[in-house]
Amino acid sequence: MASRQPPLLRSIASADAIVLLGAGGVGKTSSAAAIGIAAARQGRRVVVLTVDPAKRLIETLGLASAYASEVVAVEILEPQSLESVGSLHATMLDPGHTLSALVDEFAPTHQRATAIHRNRLFQTLVQSLSGLNEYMAAERFRQLLQDPRFDLVIVDTPPAQNGVDVLDAPARLTRLVDHRIYRTLLAPRSGILRTLNAATQLAARAIGKVVGASLLSDAIEFFALFEGMDKGFRDRADLVDQLLRSPSTHFAVVSTARPGPLDTAAWLSDQLRDREIKPAALVVNRRLTEVPAPAVDAHEALHRAVMDHNLIARSENEMIASSPLTKVFTAVQVPETDHDDPLAALAQMAEAFTTE
Amino acid sequence: MVLENVIGASKVLIVAGKGGVGKTTVGATAALAAARAGANVQLIELEGRSQLGGLFGTGPLRFEPTVLMPGTPAGGRIVGRRITPDEALADYLGSHGLERLTGRLTMSGIIDVVTTAAVGVRDLMALGKIRQISDHGEADLVVVDGPAAGHAISLLRTPSGLARASIGGPIHSQAEAALEFLADESRCRVQLVCIPEATPVTECIDTAYTLEEEIGVALAPVVVNQVQPVLRGLINAVRGAELGPRTMAVVQSRVNQGRVQNTQLERLAEGLPLQQIHLPKLADAHLGTEAIHELANSYGL
Numbered sequence: 001m002a003s004r005q006p007p008l009l010r011s012i013a014s015a016d017a018i019v020l021l022g023a024g025g026v027g028k029t030s031s032a033a034a035i036g037i038a039a040a041r042q043g044r045r046v047v048v049l050t051v052d053p054a055k056r057l058i059e060t061l062g063l064a065s066a067y068a069s070e071v072v073a074v075e076i077l078e079p080q081s082l083e084s085v086g087s088l089h090a091t092m093l094d095p096g097h098t099l100s101a102l103v104d105e106f107a108p109t110h111q112r113a114t115a116i117h118r119n120r121l122f123q124t125l126v127q128s129l130s131g132l133n134e135y136m137a138a139e140r141f142r143q144l145l146q147d148p149r150f151d152l153v154i155v156d157t158p159p160a161q162n163g164v165d166v167l168d169a170p171a172r173l174t175r176l177v178d179h180r181i182y183r184t185l186l187a188p189r190s191g192i193l194r195t196l197n198a199a200t201q202l203a204a205r206a207i208g209k210v211v212g213a214s215l216l217s218d219a220i221e222f223f224a225l226f227e228g229m230d231k232g233f234r235d236r237a238d239l240v241d242q243l244l245r246s247p248s249t250h251f252a253v254v255s256t257a258r259p260g261p262l263d264t265a266a267w268l269s270d271q272l273r274d275r276e277i278k279p280a281a282l283v284v285n286r287r288l289t290e291v292p293a294p295a296v297d298a299h300e301a302l303h304r305a306v307m308d309h310n311l312i313a314r315s316e317n318e319m320i321a322s323s324p325l326t327k328v329f330t331a332v333q334v335p336e337t338d339h340d341d342p343l344a345a346l347a348q349m350a351e352a353f354t355t356e
Numbered sequence: 357m358v359l360e361n362v363i364g365a366s367k368v369l370i371v372a373g374k375g376g377v378g379k380t381t382v383g384a385t386a387a388l389a390a391a392r393a394g395a396n397v398q399l400i401e402l403e404g405r406s407q408l409g410g411l412f413g414t415g416p417l418r419f420e421p422t423v424l425m426p427g428t429p430a431g432g433r434i435v436g437r438r439i440t441p442d443e444a445l446a447d448y449l450g451s452h453g454l455e456r457l458t459g460r461l462t463m464s465g466i467i468d469v470v471t472t473a474a475v476g477v478r479d480l481m482a483l484g485k486i487r488q489i490s491d492h493g494e495a496d497l498v499v500v501d502g503p504a505a506g507h508a509i510s511l512l513r514t515p516s517g518l519a520r521a522s523i524g525g526p527i528h529s530q531a532e533a534a535l536e537f538l539a540d541e542s543r544c545r546v547q548l549v550c551i552p553e554a555t556p557v558t559e560c561i562d563t564a565y566t567l568e569e570e571i572g573v574a575l576a577p578v579v580v581n582q583v584q585p586v587l588r589g590l591i592n593a594v595r596g597a598e599l600g601p602r603t604m605a606v607v608q609s610r611v612n613q614g615r616v617q618n619t620q621l622e623r624l625a626e627g628l629p630l631q632q633i634h635l636p637k638l639a640d641a642h643l644g645t646e647a648i649h650e651l652a653n654s655y656g657l
Contacts, residue, residue, distance in 0.1 A: 024375010054555045159375045161403050259643045260380065260407050291602040299593030305610040306603055311639035338605060
């Protein structure tokens with residue numbers, strides 16, 4: 001069932017969004033940029049949202065001097081004979097900035113927004129305690145998808161599990177806002193526990209004992225501050241959820257030909273399947289090919305260098321061939337690049353997404 | 357080599373590094389080296405998504421301990437378990453007499469509310485569980501396969517964040533206890549892992565300073581993984597050698613890798629006054645118990 005054209009070609013031509021998932025260090029951000037270049041060459045107006053890029057890529061994409069959430073244009077190396085050229089932009093997720101902007105958008109008054117920004121738990125939340133990135137990546141995705149400057153959003157998610165969390169974040173927020181307890185906790189205006197029913201009071205006291213009454217009341221205050229804003233947040237979360245699950249949002253799993261990343265890739269594609277999402281492709285980065293050995297009388301060091309390379313190449317080829325993933329997906333094999341210039345390397349990677 | 361020179365002298369070793377540098381492999385190697393020296397080791401994965409079980413051929417780890425290596429000649433052994441933040445929170449609530457309530461909707465609702473607002477609570481509980489395992493003497497050494505570097509910093513920052521956010525109460529004292537634990541080098545150290553390339557080395561140095569200065573946690577020797585042996589005479593041999601273009605590209609790239617490796621190892625030494633431990637790049641892509649044994653051999657243990 002190997003298709004004639006590379007499996008991502010259709011996504012590059014027609015999807016509204018391409019979301020990349022994969023283990024850490026497999027080249028997700030590079031792949032996102034390379035796919036972006038391939039799409040821009042076909043006339044699409046692309047923005048790449050990157051969540052946790054390596055420093056080198058931040059520089060390559062021109063994001064080093066960008067302020068929070070700024071979208072910057074990326075210079076791409078163009079082949080000579082190109083008829084239609086789109087554009088490529090990149091932006092880095094700033095979770096604190098995105099959250100603050102959300103609060104300002106939904107707060108009924110300026111005072112309320114200020115009170116929320118002052119709440120201790122809110123501050124803890126913003127100071128990058130783990131968990132916030134996923135919520136905010138989903139919201140930022142929505143913003144870019146609805147930005148008229150772009151017609152294709154490519155998202156580079158945080159590694160592995162956290163990538164899946166991005167998918168689940170909006171629904172989790174909706175569930176919380178809908179929760180009966182949350183509504184009950186919001187109801188009392190005088191004294192935290194007074195108006196709760198007996199069972200809830202009992203539970204709240206018990207929780208208070210364990211987590212501390214002050215933290216519980218901080219949490220209650222936190223949610224009380226959001227009173228009236230919950231509909232806005234909820235509708236927004238619903239919208240983001242719909243956009244993530246829309247048929248025009250495509251997914252690809254990124255890996256290298258190493259056991260750890262491939263294992264994670266298999267797990268991620270299971271996670272997607274559980275959410276009734278079929279990935280459009282598996283992208284395998286840094287592929288090596290075996291090369292001919294030097295002449296017999298060549299220097300020992302030459303033999304050793306080639307042998308080391310071929311051993312790894314062979315072992316990785318076997319790894320790919322025996323992976324259950326390649327039985328399900330057509331893999332896009334991206335060769336290891338030999339360019340020193342990072343933009344040239346990305347342009348070379350982009351070839352793998354446009355030609356077979 | 358003496359074990360202490362490899363992992364430092366503490367009861368808990370948190371292995372951290374950017375994705376793709378072989379953090380899980382290095383954690384397993386440290387556990388094996390300690391078990392060979394006779395230690396009773398618990399190897400813990402935090403994300404429910406590492407390949408520890410696969411490395412030892414036991415399948416995915418669970419919250420309940422699984423024996424990964426039953427007994428070494430020196431009398432050591434390795435058990436593995438997975439402690440996700442959710443499991444740690446449930447365990448904590450259970451051990452504080454709340455198990456009767458945990459099933460109730462009301463209960464889970466309040467937990468949802470509190471932990472969604474104070475997202476770090478679950479992470480704090482995971483750190484608490486690790487502390488408890490070590491302090492209660494359930495193992496001589498606890499090796500934690502930590503989350504990827506960025507997330508590791510936010511995990512380790514959680515106690516100070518929560519200590520500030522909550523005045524008094526059990527979460528506050530848990531956070532204080534976690535801070536004390538992290539600052540005590542006889543109890544806890546972080547082992548950073550990198551590979552000899554520019555970006556990983558830069559991030560390793562940055563992470564080291566963030567961990568020491570902001571969180572105050574002690575560092576074990578830094579592990580440089582995937583170090584390639586120096587091929588003597590390669591540079592001279594390339595000159596004048598008649599090689600096909602593809603073979604030439606491979607050889608040339610090995611020469612470049614050798615240069616990069618030297619430069620980066622020096623940079624790491626200059627940027628980070630820590631002992632370096634080198635693990636060789638293995639030719640075989642298939643990682644398993646054999647590979648871990650081979651790596652532990654290279655520690656001289």
